[in-house]
Amino acid sequence: MADTKITRRADDYARWYTDVIAAAELADYAPVKGCMVIRPNGYAIWENMQRALDDMFKATGHRNAYFPVFIPESFLAKEAEHVEGFAPEVAMVTHAGGGKLEEPLAIRPTSETIIWNAYRNWIQSYRDLPLLINQWANVVRWEMRTRLFLRTTEFLWQEGHTAHASYEEAEAEARTILEVYRTFAEDFMAVPVIAGLKSESEKFAGADHTYSIEAMMQDGRALQAGTSHHLGQNFARAFDVKFQNENGEQEYVYASSWGVSTRLVGALIMAHGDDRGIIVPPRLAATALAIVPIYRTDEQRAAVMERLDRLTAGFAGFGFHVDDREQHSPGFKFNHWEQRGVPLRMEMGPKDLDKDQVVLVRRDTGEKRFVPQDGLADEVGRTLDAVQAGLFRRAREFRESRTYAVDDLGRFNAILDGDAPGFLHGHWCASVECEDRIKAETRATIRCIPFGDAGPEAPPGQCVACGGASERAVVFGRAY
Amino acid sequence: MADTKITRRADDYARWYTDVIAAAELADYAPVKGCMVIRPNGYAIWENMQRALDDMFKATGHRNAYFPVFIPESFLAKEAEHVEGFAPEVAMVTHAGGGKLEEPLAIRPTSETIIWNAYRNWIQSYRDLPLLINQWANVVRWEMRTRLFLRTTEFLWQEGHTAHASYEEAEAEARTILEVYRTFAEDFMAVPVIAGLKSESEKFAGADHTYSIEAMMQDGRALQAGTSHHLGQNFARAFDVKFQNENGEQEYVYASSWGVSTRLVGALIMAHGDDRGIIVPPRLAATALAIVPIYRTDEQRAAVMERLDRLTAGFAGFGFHVDDREQHSPGFKFNHWEQRGVPLRMEMGPKDLDKDQVVLVRRDTGEKRFVPQDGLADEVGRTLDAVQAGLFRRAREFRESRTYAVDDLGRFNAILDGDAPGFLHGHWCASVECEDRIKAETRATIRCIPFGDAGPEAPPGQCVACGGASERAVVFGRAY
Numbered sequence: 001m002a003d004t005k006i007t008r009r010a011d012d013y014a015r016w017y018t019d020v021i022a023a024a025e026l027a028d029y030a031p032v033k034g035c036m037v038i039r040p041n042g043y044a045i046w047e048n049m050q051r052a053l054d055d056m057f058k059a060t061g062h063r064n065a066y067f068p069v070f071i072p073e074s075f076l077a078k079e080a081e082h083v084e085g086f087a088p089e090v091a092m093v094t095h096a097g098g099g100k101l102e103e104p105l106a107i108r109p110t111s112e113t114i115i116w117n118a119y120r121n122w123i124q125s126y127r128d129l130p131l132l133i134n135q136w137a138n139v140v141r142w143e144m145r146t147r148l149f150l151r152t153t154e155f156l157w158q159e160g161h162t163a164h165a166s167y168e169e170a171e172a173e174a175r176t177i178l179e180v181y182r183t184f185a186e187d188f189m190a191v192p193v194i195a196g197l198k199s200e201s202e203k204f205a206g207a208d209h210t211y212s213i214e215a216m217m218q219d220g221r222a223l224q225a226g227t228s229h230h231l232g233q234n235f236a237r238a239f240d241v242k243f244q245n246e247n248g249e250q251e252y253v254y255a256s257s258w259g260v261s262t263r264l265v266g267a268l269i270m271a272h273g274d275d276r277g278i279i280v281p282p283r284l285a286a287t288a289l290a291i292v293p294i295y296r297t298d299e300q301r302a303a304v305m306e307r308l309d310r311l312t313a314g315f316a317g318f319g320f321h322v323d324d325r326e327q328h329s330p331g332f333k334f335n336h337w338e339q340r341g342v343p344l345r346m347e348m349g350p351k352d353l354d355k356d357q358v359v360l361v362r363r364d365t366g367e368k369r370f371v372p373q374d375g376l377a378d379e380v381g382r383t384l385d386a387v388q389a390g391l392f393r394r395a396r397e398f399r400e401s402r403t404y405a406v407d408d409l410g411r412f413n414a415i416l417d418g419d420a421p422g423f424l425h426g427h428w429c430a431s432v433e434c435e436d437r438i439k440a441e442t443r444a445t446i447r448c449i450p451f452g453d454a455g456p457e458a459p460p461g462q463c464v465a466c467g468g469a470s471e472r473a474v475v476f477g478r479a480y
Numbered sequence: 481m482a483d484t485k486i487t488r489r490a491d492d493y494a495r496w497y498t499d500v501i502a503a504a505e506l507a508d509y510a511p512v513k514g515c516m517v518i519r520p521n522g523y524a525i526w527e528n529m530q531r532a533l534d535d536m537f538k539a540t541g542h543r544n545a546y547f548p549v550f551i552p553e554s555f556l557a558k559e560a561e562h563v564e565g566f567a568p569e570v571a572m573v574t575h576a577g578g579g580k581l582e583e584p585l586a587i588r589p590t591s592e593t594i595i596w597n598a599y600r601n602w603i604q605s606y607r608d609l610p611l612l613i614n615q616w617a618n619v620v621r622w623e624m625r626t627r628l629f630l631r632t633t634e635f636l637w638q639e640g641h642t643a644h645a646s647y648e649e650a651e652a653e654a655r656t657i658l659e660v661y662r663t664f665a666e667d668f669m670a671v672p673v674i675a676g677l678k679s680e681s682e683k684f685a686g687a688d689h690t691y692s693i694e695a696m697m698q699d700g701r702a703l704q705a706g707t708s709h710h711l712g713q714n715f716a717r718a719f720d721v722k723f724q725n726e727n728g729e730q731e732y733v734y735a736s737s738w739g740v741s742t743r744l745v746g747a748l749i750m751a752h753g754d755d756r757g758i759i760v761p762p763r764l765a766a767t768a769l770a771i772v773p774i775y776r777t778d779e780q781r782a783a784v785m786e787r788l789d790r791l792t793a794g795f796a797g798f799g800f801h802v803d804d805r806e807q808h809s810p811g812f813k814f815n816h817w818e819q820r821g822v823p824l825r826m827e828m829g830p831k832d833l834d835k836d837q838v839v840l841v842r843r844d845t846g847e848k849r850f851v852p853q854d855g856l857a858d859e860v861g862r863t864l865d866a867v868q869a870g871l872f873r874r875a876r877e878f879r880e881s882r883t884y885a886v887d888d889l890g891r892f893n894a895i896l897d898g899d900a901p902g903f904l905h906g907h908w909c910a911s912v913e914c915e916d917r918i919k920a921e922t923r924a925t926i927r928c929i930p931f932g933d934a935g936p937e938a939p940p941g942q943c944v945a946c947g948g949a950s951e952r953a954v955v956f957g958r959a960y
Contacts, residue, residue: 035550037548040545065517065518094575327607
């Protein structure tokens with residue numbers, strides 16, 4: 001149904017998010033608590049995300065593989081931090097084939113353990129390295145509070161798991177992938193992100209250290225949009241994966257792992273959506289152009305449709321859909337495609353035929369232009385590029401307008417509880433105590449310690465909490 | 481390791497199959513009984529299968545979606561035949577998030593129930609139909625006897641689930657997809673198949689009737705390579721999915737479902753492989769051309785590599801790989817790529833440089849030809865087409881040589897236990913009694929009742945078991 005009512009963002013942001021998903025038919029809650037059904041409109045976005053990311057993974061030398069959904073309970077326990085991090089979230093299979101299993105099986109919450117168990121057999125020598133593997137899969141984490149796309153019991157993701165002959169190579173890999181993620185977020189999703197290092201408290205369970213990209217949603221909250229972990233030799237030790245190095249010595253293998261998930265669809269909605277619904281960036285839109293023919297009589301219809309046939313024959317460079325449903329009015333169709341976030345609409349009626357023109361309407365700005373039919377495909381392409389760039393620029397300007405340099409912890413809650421919450425750039429002494437205290441008093445966490453020139457100013461200062469020496473400011477925010 | 485020893489087919493076909501998979505590094509058994517790890521070489525074949533099938537599904541109007549891996553136990557029980565068919569194979573989650581679940585959750589063995597529960601909310605009117613949805617997913621069936629790719633506890637597949645306003649439309653859909661599967665098997669996998677109807681005993685649990693495509697492996701056994709089910713109104717009734725038809729009446733929706741799985745990788749191996757290993761048809765090969773430079777001195781190496789750089793710049797139409805590993809001999813590399821089933825090999829050494837030629841070696845026939853460097857990309861393309869066609873022809877000739885018209889049940893075991901077992905075309909009276917008796921006495925099942933001109937002769941005859949009247953011959957065989 002195209003006439004779904006959408007709550008205004010200003011009235012209730014959480015409700016707006018749910019309404020947008022319903023209006024665009026992106027996903028439903030499933031009968032199993034916390035699980036979702038990803039409907040075709042939502043899955044089409046995920047598919048395009050997959051295609052773009054997969055191309056980038058392959059261009060950087062990675063290959064796909066598939067490992068079992070079941071992990072023996074004992075495997076999870078082999079790496080101490082890892083089991084502590086995931087044990088509370090795991091779903092267990094205890095019965096199968098009509099009987100009780102000898103050892104319960106975990107449904108994978110992530111696959112480091114089952115994969116490193118396999119790598120033990122695949123890696124003998126430095127010649128077997130690097131091993132650069134990615135998996136597209138479903139994973140399960142039993143969550144108490146769930147939200148469609150953002151946090152669901154089952155979700156879809158990709159998880160890369162790589163093995164290297166040295167710490168430096170694993171580090172380079174983790175950073176290469178973080179850059180792939182940053183490029184994907186900014187160039188495809190049109191979502192600006194801050195790339196950086198997670199604090200010790202926020203790192204992945206079992207990692208040496210974790211990098212992430214952090215995006216700002218329109219309510220000023222942070223969303224961790226992708227993580228890349230340097231695992232050191234932790235999993236190699238746990239699963240006894242050694243290789244013979246170039247000097248003939250046995251050494252534990254170095255590792256990275258990294259992932260993004262269907263949560264990115266939620267990020268897309270919250271970064272770009274407006275009170276009329278989702279806006280899909282052209283580079284991720286299965287339908288980039290919705291075409292609505294306008295007519296009153298059968299004769300007009302025939303003339304308009306004939307011209308459309310001719311014009312659309314040149315539309316090979318982008319996905320388009322001609323909405324020729326006879327039972328709906330043009331106004332109904334405009335609303336229908338707006339709610340589905342199609343980035344560009346084209347209208348053509350009898351008057352346009354006479355003038356050899358069409359009407360193009362941008363979804364992001366509402367701008368409406370008359371455009372000559374001559375050279376139309378190129379103009380549509382240019383306009384889609386403009387929408388893509390415009391969405392990114394708007395999101396970046398929004399983030400800049402919601403970023404605050406703060407040197408006093410006392411100001412945190414005033415900003416975060418105010419009308420324009422956002423990211424706080426503040427100094428931190430690197431102690432867990434101060435991090436915990438800030439979180440307890442403000443519900444803000446350290447989103448990341450940004451790289452050199454990508455984030456807040458580097459000059460040293462004083463920790464916002466204790467006043468101690470701080471090498472550089474970090475990014476604080478309340479997060480999804 | 482490229483020097484894996486492969487058992488000869490004639491010595492032990494089952495062992496040959498396992499050896500081929502190990503030699504090509506296609507898959508491993510996982511630590512969980514019956515599960516497999518699909519390694520990058522195996523997954524690359526599956527990915528190309530996915531891509532080709534997905535394009536065909538979309539070209540026939542289908543869209544992808546994703547439904548939860550968990551199915552409430554009670555859902556499975558809603559359709560009587562369905563639960564009877566799947567209950568013994570289901571894996572159950574009983575604990576999650578540190579506690580016991582109120583209702584155990586099945587890991588999907590197939591998704592009809594969870595999907596038709598969703599369709600109840602999506603379908604109100606004939607205008608919502610047809611609903612043409614496909615899902616790429618993992619499914620779990622607890623199997624006692626497993627074999628890599630052919631029968632594993634967890635496997636990957638696609639499952640289409642469509643909803644229609646009439647019996648005839650659902651029937652047309654089931655047949656459309658069967659034709660997609662036939663086209664895919666023959667044109668991409670180069671595996672000839674017999675398309676037809678399954679007998680009542682062999683149909684899907686919950687279907688009105690089931691169609692399948694049946695392929696012959698090199699040991700003469702049948703492999704069901706894809707199924708397409710007309711579900712009638714069975715699941716619509718079970719989940720109360722009604723629509724208002726064009727006359728304003730409420731009616732139950734008609735349905736189809738259909739699927740192919742990673743078992744197709746097993747079919748590919750067993751249809752084309754030889755004593756040196758797997759042969760991947762060019763249209764499914766990530767690497768269609770393996771290039772081995774030949775040289776003794778550094779100078780020769782430099783000259784050969786430089787020429788290769790120039791030649792491969794024109795190789796955009798197919799995947800190729802230049803094996804420039806210095807630690808291995810050309811002979812080692814030939815064997816390496818043969819075991820991986822790369823359909824075409826190119827060699828070039830100093831003498832070839834002088835003569836402006838290369839050597840092309842076909843994986844399927846071993847044929848070795850000197851080919852001019854001028855126009856090489858086109859010649860490689862033509863040769864790959866020839867390999868694709870040659871594999872299909874060879875498999876079809878093999879099937880024809882192993883197909884027997886049999887009018888006497890007494891001959892079944894003589895053929896099936898003999899040196900050249902295969903498909904038996906024989907008459908059947910359509911009674912379950914005779915079908916059961918034939919199976920009990922010969923271990924042969926009715927693979928399918930083939931369509932009109934695609935299978936054995938249609939003229940009526942006498943049932944091989946009881947001598948009763950039979951409208952047409954059917955295909956019997958022992959199956960995987």
